[in-house]
Amino acid sequence: MDDLLSKVLDLQGVWTAKNTEEMQKRGIHIRQEIPALLRGESVSLAGALGVAGDVLGIEGRDGTGLKTEVPWVRVYDPAMSPSATTGWYVVYLFSGTGDRVYLSLNQGTTVWTGGDFKARRIEDLRARVGWARPLLAEQMATRADLRTQIRLDARTPLGRGYEPGNVVAIEYTREQLPTQEVLLADLRYMLGLLQTLYAAERLTPHIPGDPAPEVLEAERSAAAAAGRRGRGVSRPGRSGQGFRLTSAERQAIERRGVDVASEFFAVQGWKVQDVGARESFDLLLKRGDERLHVEVKGTTSAGHDVILTRAEVEKQRKYYPNNALVIVHSIHLDRTGDEPIASGGALHCTSPWEIADEDLSVISYAYRTAVGRDDHTEVEGALDALKKEPREAPRVLQAPTVL
Structure with missing residues (x-):
């Protein structure tokens, strides 16, 4: 040796x-x-x-x-x-x-x-x-x-x-x-x-320095929907960095986030209503004539990135300035027992919440293809041309294998 x-x-x-x-x-x-x-x-x-x-x-x-x-x-x-x-x-x-x-x-x-x-x-x-x-x-x-x-x-x-x-x-x-x-x-x-x-x-559901588990899950789901084969995934529950959250763990984290946010607003005199089961936001707050539409995101990460659906973005832009984003980050998840237990967490509230385009990152696209349109002849003609004409062999670029 x-x-x-x-x-x-x-x-x-x-x-x-x-x-x-x-x-x-x-x-x-x-x-x-x-x-x-x-x-x-x-x-x-x-x-x-x-x-x-x-x-x-x-x-x-x-x-x-x-x-x-x-x-x-x-x-x-x-x-x-x-x-x-x-x-x-x-x-x-x-x-x-x-x-x-x-x-x-x-x-x-x-x-x-x-x-x-x-x-x-x-x-x-x-x-x-x-x-x-x-x-x-x-x-x-x-x-x-x-x-x-x-x-x-x-x-x-x-x-x-x-x-x-x-x-x-x-x-x-x-x-x-x-x-x-x-x-x-x-x-x-x-x-x-x-x-x-x-x-x-x-x-450990999240190691500092890793992307938030929710972001990794969204990227994996987008890749799977697009039919992409992942790199560095060895078994169900395992991601390139860290483990996937189970459904029960996600629910425990989400519930903890909503509970912390609800208590935060109740102390300020708001009447808090949990509407997450039927609306595209989580909490509807009422205080006199005031109304506030609150999106809550719970995470075990430091909360630098969260996932928003298209409906959430569209609705919150409509509700602005009577809206808020609450991040309950650094939640502790105990996964040693039969059921996961979420506790702790630090709250950060942004209100009014204006969503700027530069703060949004695209994870995937929905692309409208030619399938179903009235241009089958053009597509078939292009395929016939490809079959008849020889194509230049693609170049293979080799990169060093690194850590």
Whole structure:
């Protein structure tokens, strides 16, 4: 193991994005030899992570087509981290200069946009790290050699992008690589930390830095309605980041939001009527001759983004200025019992509520097609032309595989 790490570090000094002979050798070490060695230790590694040996995920990547500056080999639970762009995992990250390699408890630092990889916002990565570290504080206190910051000396943005995703790491220098026994013991230790994060994530409906669960659900539903195949979804209930809310959990959160909002307005002397079951808003408030139409959104997230239906937008624009938006954010959801329990939450009220176009983001479109119109002849003619004329083969653009 130490010999293979040393060989990769030696080749980092001659890194190029081109698939040279040296980069081909590096690719064999990263994609084949190191993963094969770790698979030979899968029983003990899987035990440290708390999964079955045949479930343990091990993979190495150095770029498809173009060669990445910082190659990596990661160990993970595929159910919790279905792709390298999502979830938490333990990963070997090789510095761009080849003088050190880190064994890092890290996370997906990029997102796939459909055409390329885009770096996640640093503030979002730091928020997720801030959630993770306190959970590991007791386990981390047993070692004095752990690093909360890593330095990869990368020249490329993607290479530098791994640094803010680090939760905790062990640094190995090229001159002082430990023996295979020590390396494997360290890996088992880091997998124990990863197991703790996975256990906490299973109970957490929202991790700071992630998109709101409601936004993720809306995007998934829109993609499903459009017939798109999702990336990074491994099983029902699992999203690219975090778990889906069940129907009971959504109802508990919604109910908590309405209850908090109702109490807030009642204290101010409003007569509160819950009309959510029959209207496109949640609360109708009356106080003398005053009327207020209130939309309530409860969420376990920080409340930066919420989902509005077209009817909600149209109605609230009609009701303005006699309207309000109430966000009850940071709701705590206890999902350990037979029934979910929502509690807590912080209230933010905007009234009057004027909905500006620049504050709305389109998640999907309803597109009126030619089907059913009186232009079947033109469509059929176009199809016939396509069948007769040869088409230029599409170009395939390859992008590096990144975390």
